[in-house]
Amino acid sequence: MGSVGLVTPQQMHFSASLPLKSGARLSAYTLSYETYGTLNADRSNAVLVCHALNASHHVAGTHADGSVGWWDNLVGPGKALDTRRFFVIGVNNPGSCFGSTGPMHTDPASGRIYGAGFPVMTVEDWVDAQSRLVQQLGITQLAAVIGGSLGGMQALAWALRHPARVRHCIAVATAPNLSAQNIAFNEVARRAIVTDPDFHGGNFYAHGVVPQRGLSVARMLGHITYLSDDAMEAKFGRALKNGCLSYSTQDIEFQIESYLRHQGDKFSHSFDANTYLLITRALDYFDPALAHAGDLAQAFAVARAQRFLIVSFTTDWRFAPSRSREIVKALVDNRIAVSYAEIDAPHGHDAFLLDDARYHAVLRAYFERVASEAEVPR
Amino acid sequence: MGSVGLVTPQQMHFSASLPLKSGARLSAYTLSYETYGTLNADRSNAVLVCHALNASHHVAGTHADGSVGWWDNLVGPGKALDTRRFFVIGVNNPGSCFGSTGPMHTDPASGRIYGAGFPVMTVEDWVDAQSRLVQQLGITQLAAVIGGSLGGMQALAWALRHPARVRHCIAVATAPNLSAQNIAFNEVARRAIVTDPDFHGGNFYAHGVVPQRGLSVARMLGHITYLSDDAMEAKFGRALKNGCLSYSTQDIEFQIESYLRHQGDKFSHSFDANTYLLITRALDYFDPALAHAGDLAQAFAVARAQRFLIVSFTTDWRFAPSRSREIVKALVDNRIAVSYAEIDAPHGHDAFLLDDARYHAVLRAYFERVASEAEVPR
Numbered sequence: 001m002g003s004v005g006l007v008t009p010q011q012m013h014f015s016a017s018l019p020l021k022s023g024a025r026l027s028a029y030t031l032s033y034e035t036y037g038t039l040n041a042d043r044s045n046a047v048l049v050c051h052a053l054n055a056s057h058h059v060a061g062t063h064a065d066g067s068v069g070w071w072d073n074l075v076g077p078g079k080a081l082d083t084r085r086f087f088v089i090g091v092n093n094p095g096s097c098f099g100s101t102g103p104m105h106t107d108p109a110s111g112r113i114y115g116a117g118f119p120v121m122t123v124e125d126w127v128d129a130q131s132r133l134v135q136q137l138g139i140t141q142l143a144a145v146i147g148g149s150l151g152g153m154q155a156l157a158w159a160l161r162h163p164a165r166v167r168h169c170i171a172v173a174t175a176p177n178l179s180a181q182n183i184a185f186n187e188v189a190r191r192a193i194v195t196d197p198d199f200h201g202g203n204f205y206a207h208g209v210v211p212q213r214g215l216s217v218a219r220m221l222g223h224i225t226y227l228s229d230d231a232m233e234a235k236f237g238r239a240l241k242n243g244c245l246s247y248s249t250q251d252i253e254f255q256i257e258s259y260l261r262h263q264g265d266k267f268s269h270s271f272d273a274n275t276y277l278l279i280t281r282a283l284d285y286f287d288p289a290l291a292h293a294g295d296l297a298q299a300f301a302v303a304r305a306q307r308f309l310i311v312s313f314t315t316d317w318r319f320a321p322s323r324s325r326e327i328v329k330a331l332v333d334n335r336i337a338v339s340y341a342e343i344d345a346p347h348g349h350d351a352f353l354l355d356d357a358r359y360h361a362v363l364r365a366y367f368e369r370v371a372s373e374a375e376v377p378r
Numbered sequence: 379m380g381s382v383g384l385v386t387p388q389q390m391h392f393s394a395s396l397p398l399k400s401g402a403r404l405s406a407y408t409l410s411y412e413t414y415g416t417l418n419a420d421r422s423n424a425v426l427v428c429h430a431l432n433a434s435h436h437v438a439g440t441h442a443d444g445s446v447g448w449w450d451n452l453v454g455p456g457k458a459l460d461t462r463r464f465f466v467i468g469v470n471n472p473g474s475c476f477g478s479t480g481p482m483h484t485d486p487a488s489g490r491i492y493g494a495g496f497p498v499m500t501v502e503d504w505v506d507a508q509s510r511l512v513q514q515l516g517i518t519q520l521a522a523v524i525g526g527s528l529g530g531m532q533a534l535a536w537a538l539r540h541p542a543r544v545r546h547c548i549a550v551a552t553a554p555n556l557s558a559q560n561i562a563f564n565e566v567a568r569r570a571i572v573t574d575p576d577f578h579g580g581n582f583y584a585h586g587v588v589p590q591r592g593l594s595v596a597r598m599l600g601h602i603t604y605l606s607d608d609a610m611e612a613k614f615g616r617a618l619k620n621g622c623l624s625y626s627t628q629d630i631e632f633q634i635e636s637y638l639r640h641q642g643d644k645f646s647h648s649f650d651a652n653t654y655l656l657i658t659r660a661l662d663y664f665d666p667a668l669a670h671a672g673d674l675a676q677a678f679a680v681a682r683a684q685r686f687l688i689v690s691f692t693t694d695w696r697f698a699p700s701r702s703r704e705i706v707k708a709l710v711d712n713r714i715a716v717s718y719a720e721i722d723a724p725h726g727h728d729a730f731l732l733d734d735a736r737y738h739a740v741l742r743a744y745f746e747r748v749a750s751e752a753e754v755p756r
Binding site: 021022023024116120177178179180181183184185187188190191192194195196197202213216217220221223224227229232233235236237238245247248249250253254256257260261264274277278280281284285287317 | 399400401402494498555556557558559561562563565566568569570572573574575580591594595598599601602605607610611613614615616623625626627628631632634635638639642652655656658659662663665695
C-alpha cells in the first residue's frame with residue numbers, strides 16, 4: 001500500500017450563481033478540489049469523498065507544505081479505496097476556509113468581504129455545488145459517494161437529491177438529523193464565538209483580529225464530543241501535567257486540560273469563525289425527513305442507488321449506532337439494498353478517521369464489490 | 379406533607395482561620411446557614427445537607443423574597459427527610475456566592491477584595507468548615523450527612539475525614555473522582571470565563587462589570603451535561619422556536635437554543651465567576667483514592683459510619699451508575715454496611731433534584747431507619 005504522493009489542489013470557477021435551500025443564491029464562486037487516480041474511459045470509476053466540519057478537499061496524499069490528507073489512511077494505491085482502480089475526488093465545500101469561496105472572500109455582488117453575510121449553506125446546497133463540479137469533470141454517475149459524520153450526511157443527500165447519479169452511497173458515523181443534544185453542543189460553540197468581542201458581528205477581518213478565544217472554546221468542546229469517555233479516560237485519565245497539584249483555578253493541573261487548550265489554540269489560528277458558524281448550522285439543518293412529516297422512510301423512497309453501506313461505531317456518542325440504524329430501517333422499509341456494519345471500536349466519533357482494521361476491512365470489501373460491479377480492472 | 383414555611387438565613391462568624399488542603403489558610407470567615415426542625419435533647423437527630431455547584435444553604439422552605447429551597451421536595455414536615463423528626467442543617471460553602479465568605483468579599487488580611495486571590499478550596503476544606511459550624515451548634519455526631527453530585531462528594535469526605543462524627547452517609551449521583559471527560563467539561567467552562575475580557579483576571583469587581591459572556595457559555599454547557607440525551611430529546615427534540623426556519627447562523631432557530639440561552643443569561647446575572655472557577659476546581663481535585671495509590675478501598679478503610687446509602691440514576695452520564703458502584707465496591711471490600719439504589723429515571727444527572735417517586739421512596743425508607751436507630755420519636 002502506498003501513498004498517492006505529492007498532490008496539488010486545483011480550482012474550478014462557476015460563474016452561474018447557485019440557488020440555495022434558504023431561497024438566497026451564492027454568487028459566482030470557486031471550488032478547491034483534488035483528484036487521485038485516473039478516470040476510466042467510460043467514466044464509471046469516480047468516487048466522491050465528502051468532508052466533515054473541519055476538513056477539506058485534501059483527502060489523500062501530501063501537499064508541498066508536507067500536510068497529509070485527512071483520509072490518507074483510506075485512500076491511495078492498494079488502500080481500501082484503491083486509487084489504482086478508482087478516480088477519487090475531494091471538494092472543499094463553499095463557505096469553508098480551505099480555498100473554496102467562503103466568508104473571508106469578496107462578494108462579487110457587493111464588492112465587500114462576505115463576513116457574516118455569507119449565505120447560509122445547507123448539506124443539500126453543498127451537494128448541488130459538488131454535483132456541478134462532478135458534471136464539469138464529465139462524470140454522469142458516481143460509482144460511489146462516501147463521507148463520515150457531516151460528510152456522511154452529504155453522501156445521504158446525494159442519494160436523495162441526485163438519485164440517478166449515485167450507484168453506491170456510503171455513510172459513516174452519521175445520523176439522519178441532529179438530536180437536541182447535538183444542536184445544543186453546536187449552539188454553545190456558536191455562542192462562544194459570536195460573544196467573543198473580537199468577532200465583531202462576523203466582520204472581524206476588517207478589524208485585523210480573529211475571535212481566538214471563542215474559536216478555542218468551541219474547538220475544546222468539539223473535541224470532547226469526538227472522543228469516547230473511555231478513550232479520553234484511557235489516554236489522559238487524571239494524569240497531572242506537572243506531577244503534583246499546584247492548587248490553582250487558572251493554571252493547568254491535568255494533562256487533559258493541556259491537551260484541550262493546545263487543540264483549541266491551534267484551531268483558533270487556522271480556522272475561520274464564520275465558517276464554524278456556517279458548518280455547524282448546516283449540521284443543525286440537515287433533516288431529510290422534515291419534508292415528509294418526520295417519516296425518514298418516505299424521504300428515502302426516491303433513492304435509486306444500487307446499495308447503501310452504513311457504518312457506525314459502538315462508542316460514538318455524538319452519532320450513536322442507534323442513529324445509523326434509523327437510516328438502515330428507512331432503507332429496508334423501502335426494500336433498498338443496504339449493508340450495515342457496527343464496528344466495536346473504543347475511540348468514539350473520531351473512529352471514522354482512524355485506522356481500525358475491522359472498519360477498513362469493511363470498506364475494502366465494499367469497494368471490491370463496487371469495483372467488480374463497475375468492471376473496474378484490478 | 380407540608381413546607382417548613384418561611385425561613386430566615388443565619389450567619390456564623392469564625393475568627394480562627396481555616397487551614398486548607400493546599401497549605402494556604404482561609405482568614406476569619408462567615409458562613410451562611412439555615413436549619414429546619416428542632417434539635418432533640420441528646421442532639422442525635424441532626425442531618426447535614428451539602429450543596430452542589432450552584433446551590434446554597436437554602437435547602438428548604440421559602441425566603442421572604444419567595445425563593446424556594448433547592449431540595450424543598452425532599453426536606454419538610456412529613457417529607458422523606460422529615461423535619462418533624464430531624465434537625466436539618468444547610469450550609470453555604472466558603473468560596474460560594476450566596477452569603478458565606480467568598481471571592482467578592484474583602485480579605486481581612488489585605489483589606490482588598492479577594493477576587494481571583496480567594497484561596498483554592500477543596501471538598502475536604504468545605505467539610506472542615508461545615509464541621510466547625512456543626513460543632514458550634516453543639517452537635518458531636520450527625521445522624522446523617524447527605525448530598526447529591528458535588529454534595530455527595532462532601533458527604534463521602536465527611537465519612538472519611540470525621541469518621542466518628544457521621545452515623546449515616548448518603549451520597550447521591552456522585553463519583554469517587556471526576557473522569558477525564560468530567561474535567562474536560564469543567565475546563566472548557568473555565569476557559570470560557572477566564573478568556574472573557576470582562577473577567578479582568580478575576581478582578582472584575584473593581585471594573586464594575588461581570589464576565590457575563592463566559593458565565594453564560596459555561597452554564598449552557600453545564601446544562602447539557604445535567605440532562606440525559608433522551609430527556610433533552612423528549613423535552614425539545616428539533617422543535618423550532620418560530621415554527622419555520624429563518625436560515626441564520628446567529629438567530630435562534632431551535633427551542634433548545636432558546637432554552638440554553640435563557641439559562642445562560644439568567645445564571646450570568648446571578649452567579650459569581652470566581653466562585654464558578656473555585657467550585658469546578660474543587661470537583662476536579664476530589665479524589666480520596668489519590669493518597670492511597672488509587673486504591674479507593676484503602677481510602678474507605680477509615681470510615682466508621684453505621685451504614686452508607688449510595689444512589690445513582692440510570693441516565694446520568696455525568697456521574698454514571700458505574701461510578702457509584704466503584705464507591706459501593708470500596709465499602710463492601712471494607713465490610714462496611716452499604717445500601718445501593720440504582721434508580722431507573724429518564725432525567726439524567728438532574729434527577730437527584732427532582733421528585734421521582736422511587737428515588738424519594740428509597741430516601742424515605744432510609745431516613746426511617748436512621749430515625750428508628752436514633753430512637754427519634756415520630
